[in-house]
Amino acid sequence: MRFIKDDEAILSFASDGRDHGPFAGAIADVVTKKAALDRGVDTEAFRIADDTYALFEKIGNYVMTGDTGSNVSDLMIALKT
Numbered sequence: 001m002r003f004i005k006d007d008e009a010i011l012s013f014a015s016d017g018r019d020h021g022p023f024a025g026a027i028a029d030v031v032t033k034k035a036a037l038d039r040g041v042d043t044e045a046f047r048i049a050d051d052t053y054a055l056f057e058k059i060g061n062y063v064m065t066g067d068t069g070s071n072v073s074d075l076m077i078a079l080k081t
Contacts, residue, residue, distance in 0.1 A: 001033045001043045009079045013063045016071035021053055023062040025075075032061040 004010065013025025026032075036043050036059050046055035056062040 001028050001036065004028055004030065004033055006030045007081045011063075011077040011079075012075070013065075014071075014074045016068055022064065023053065023056065024065040024068075025063040026052065026056040027061045027063065029061075032059060035059040035061065 009027060009029035011025065011027050016024075033043075035041075036055075039059055041055065041058055043055060046052055
């Protein structure tokens, strides 16, 4: 998240509404970055450990849809305004 600028957002989620856990995915943006800083969470440690599930569990900004019954593909959206 250290590279996300104020005008950028990344959304990553599974179309089936779950991906090896209850979260469908997560949103990483300046709000997410601030939440991590406010809680003293070292996002780089979670990235290195490849454990973003635990990261978003701590700071929020995860996507919780419930099972959609459709598994077309996983989606990644990057936005810049």
